[in-house]
Amino acid sequence: MSITMGVGLPAAHGNASGADIVEWAQKADAGPFSSLLVVDRIVYQNMEPLMALAAAAAVTSRVRLATGILLSPLHSAGIIAKQSATLHSLSGGRFTLGLGVGSRSDDFMATETPMKGRGKVMEDQMDLMFRVWSGDKATDDSGPVGPSLPKGERPEVLIGARSDAALARVGKWSDGYVATPRSPEALAGYLKLVEQSWKDNNRQGKPRQVAVVFFSLGPNAKEHGQSYVGNYYNYRADIAEQASQGVLSSPEAIKAAMKAYGNLGMDELVVLPCNPAIDQLDRLADVVG
16 A cells, blocks of 8 residues: 655754754755654653644645644633644645643643543643534634534544544544654554444545654664654553664665555655754655655
């Protein structure tokens, strides 16, 4: 099965500047990549994801712009809906909103948001967002939230999840699934649950499915990549170990991953940079061709 390759925008690196983000976005748009993706964290040195994508939208014309994932319970649903409609309009319909509930307690503490019940919170948020995008009132006591979208248009919505309950939301609320870093072998079971959710909700066709992993190329690529990923997931040793072992650190590993995830039925493989240096994007482009 044909699979495309997207790449992360290095907005999660504290030492990446605005100029770095713009140069990376422009090169990705001119290269062989299908999308630019950003992650969402609060207690971390990353840029705010939707603002980073707005900068990328201004200097690109082809690649999709995606969150993978935005931690929706940490944000206002009305604001997410407004920002998403804005990005959809600014980019000419290229925005994909990947959503998840989050699992880092410090992010919830920093935003004074309860962790308990966050799954139900996200479902209520999605109900509001879809109403906003359709042009309906956000609530019975409020008016419509702009900007207005052309009839029948809205951002693509994907759900990122690990638990059975969260995976069950894919068929009800979204256009597909974005998988946090895990091997093709580990991912297979999750895809079965996504497929079941799709069937349970009488959805036609198939869900869009996106895999996300990390990459690092060049001298000492493996060591650098594993160090970065270990730090990124330092709150969960099991996740850190799994993700760091899956860092793609050679051209051969990247080609093999594209084949393996493609055989699994994934539509897109997005690789996140462990290093914000622009040569990483150049090296990756040489591999993808």
